[in-house]
Amino acid sequence: MKLYVVGGAVRDLLLGRGESDRDYLVLEATQEEFLGRFPQAKLVGKSFPVYLADGCEYAWPRASTLEADLAARDLTVNALAMPLGRDGEADISSIKAHPQSFSDLAARVLRPASATAMADDPLRVFRAARFAAELPDFSPHPELIVQMRRCAADGLLGGLIPERVGLETLAAMAAPAPGRFLEILDMAGCLAPWFAPLEAARDIPAGPAPYHDRDLLGHTVLVMRQLAGDPLRAWMGLAHDLGKALTDRELLPKHHGHELRGAGLAKELGERLRLPAKYIKAGRLAARLHMNAGRYLALRPGPRVDLLHSLHAAGLFEEMFALVAADRHAASGEEYGQAVMDAARADLAVILAVHLAPGEQDQGAASGLRLRELRCLALAKRRE
DSSP: OEEEEETHHHHHHHHTOOOOOOEEEEESOOHHHHHHHOTTOEEOOSSSOEEEETTEEEEOOSSSSHHHHHHTSSBGGGOEEEEBOTTSOBOGGGOEEOTTHHHHHHHTEEOBSSTTHHHHSTTHHHHHHHHHHHOTTOEEOHHHHHHHHHHHHTTOSTTSOHHHHHHHHHHHHTSSSTHHHHHHHHHTTOOTTTTGGGTTGGGSBSSSTTTOOSBHHHHHHHHHHHTTTOHHHHHHHHHTTGGGGGSOGGGTTOOTTHHHHHHHHHHHHHHHTTOOHHHHHHHHHHHHHHHHHHTGGGOOHHHHHHHHHHHHHHTOHHHHHHHHHHHHHHHHOOOOOHHHHHHHHHHHHHHHTOOOOGGGSSOTHHHHHHHHHHHHHHHHHHHO
């Protein structure tokens, strides 16, 4: 049996990046022989043999030869195979590669591995956009954009399994340049149907001057860039202004009421992609509450209590104020100062220290109203 490390792990090794999860290609072995060596492996592939063992994926070639298998992969920079020696060590001197792999790695180009690479598995449209987010110094080859655009025009994107698109989206949110995921999809006309609210975002102003000088998509991408490094925050950046996509054209460049519109769109988008519940909640609250959080210092005690209670209950206090800071900086270059965060933290400590007297507890809605009243009084007293 011959084993080859394939794909991203080899690419990252050649680029000098931290090694990603390893995937293996199995040659010259039956499934029975493979299980004899890896008895703990579990079959997960349906259309052709794929096994999971020790957190790694082992697959058989999709073509008759190793060279044909590499040619059938998504991008040339991923069409790489590095053999393992008898001692289990990788042999970097004997890497097998697509004819254009090394030149495209050197030129920092994302190119399809074949003329039908994207159409062969349309999920690769989103995977290519995700790779663009993970490798921000790589440029999409014109042929990649052409193939992605053809998949959209041929209606190949709508029938994808939602969980698969969602996983690519989450991976993009964790990438160094998460907003580039949207940029590449927009460049190729592939935002619809999965990200349909943003399909026309290039034609929508993000807001009136002097508060905004970009279109809605450009602003969203810049906010996501500010939040890179935390996938949940990047997702909140993607979701926070979705409601602006539904603003009546006659009202532009203003977007009154976009918060509530956006909350519904963010929830719908997260559910469509089958994202984890925390992401769905974070996206919805990012859309609904980011404007109030942005003017926190101007809020009266009541709205402050409501905002802080919602964020604390959702476990999104730090994330929301990071989003607001990124939103402010992306719009006008303004630094949303540490003083605002410090004030919100101090207020949160004050309201969490307020408790109902024993006789006021366990009275349903009345207890909730009384607790809110006491918290508002505590904040008002603090501001005196």
